[in-house]
Amino acid sequence: MGWAMGKSSVAQATFNAVRTDYEKCVTEAKKNTKISPKVIVNCVYNGMWFVPQNASYMAQFIRDAGGKPITAAVGSGSNVVSIEKAITLFREADIWINTDLCNSMACLKSSDPRVVYIKAFREGKAYHFNKQLQPNGSNPYWDMGCIYPNRILGDLFHIFRGDFNSDSSNYYDICK
Secondary structure, three states: OOOOOOOOHHHHHHHHHHHHHHHHHHHHHHHHOOOOEEEEEEEEEEOOEEEEEEHHHHHHHHHHHEEEEOOOOOOEEEEEEEEEHHHHOOOOEEEEEEOOOOHHHHHHHHOOOHHOOOOOOOOOOOOOOOOOOOOOOOHHHHHHOOOOOOHHHHHHHHHOOOOOOOOHOOOOOEOO
């Protein structure tokens, strides 16, 4: 886009800054080998759960931030599993992220009461990405996250490390 607008040097500088910031966070996460939480993504929808595959971008985000993604299969997309299979897979998850439009524990529980069997739910370690949800329903997580993945990674790094601060977060907040 920068090239098309005659601003290729500005675009390249922005890209380099984002890449440098992202790589710094990955390096810092790799230093924290004692902290490597098991992480689940998404939530139940009509009795089914979309679970990222091992080579998906979300699984890579989790690894880059220092977590261990709980995935359903090999591949780069996602698999749909039943809530029963999800609960079995996720029972010992330490962190639960990207809870769709559920911003509260009550909402998560109302999606399916069996989520109470997930450790991250019981310990109150569920995080939504709706902090900046706009009145029209757009979500900067999706709009800007592809341009600034370093910001998402930074949020995840702090969530996984246990020093998350909603005031300094770009996209995430804790489900209350």
